[in-house]
Amino acid sequence: MTTTRQLDQEEVILAGRLNEVDQVVEAIDEFGIHALLTARDDRSNSILHMLSANNHLELLKRVIGGCGGCKDALAATLLHQNQSKSTALHWAATNGNKELAIYLCEQARDVGDDTEHKLTFSTNQSGLSAASEAERGGHDDLVVELLARMDALDKGSRGGDGEGAEGAQEPLSQPEDSQPENPQEDVVVQVGDTSTITNKVDEINL
Secondary structure, eight states: OOOOOOOOHHHHHHHHHTTOHHHHHHHHHHHOHHHHHTOOOTTOOOHHHHHHHTTOHHHHHHHHHTOTTOHHHHHHHHHOOOTTSOOHHHHHHHTTOHHHHHHHHHHHHHHOTTHHHHHHHOOOTTSOOHHHHHHHTTOHHHHHHHHHHHHHHHHHHTTSOSOHHHHHSSOSSOOGGGSOSSOOOOOOOOSSOGGGSOTTSOOOOO
16 A cells, blocks of 8 residues: 655754755655645744744745745745744844845735735734834844835825825834733744844743
8 A cells, every 4th residue: 555655844844944955845846835835833833934034045035936836825825824923024024134024025025915015014913013023123124124115015005195104104012001911922943042032032942
């Protein structure tokens, strides 16, 4: 009896985190890009979360570049939120990975269906957008970039009536009384010293 080997989702996502290019490419060759995009670990992180947190831009480009006819799966993965409701863009912003964050936004724009707007305005469990997370991390240049994109997208969705700037330029950090009660902190899994990730992240053993 022939058995079909299944993708080890935890293993391939770990390979992405560690920038194990050969292992990720082998997984794509054997199981297909759709299987890679839909893989999740025990915290519901995708491979895009790991590549984005650790600034593995070249491998990210290789993964997304192989999507071809799976535009819907790519859009869904870009918008996918983990257990803490963070997207891959949130993790890129948290760690100040500006070039990679811009690349994610561009890919979201290219897949269409309002995906870039949904991605940049998406909020995590703490009620924060990616721009807000960048602000918390002190990544001011990335904050400016993301706010500019949000402003342009908001203006576009309002028909260019000029009201979009107000929506995008509101204070990034919400008042404490608007924050959810006892939010679960998002653990941004980054290779190396966990103390350098962000001051809001629980210390974990890598």
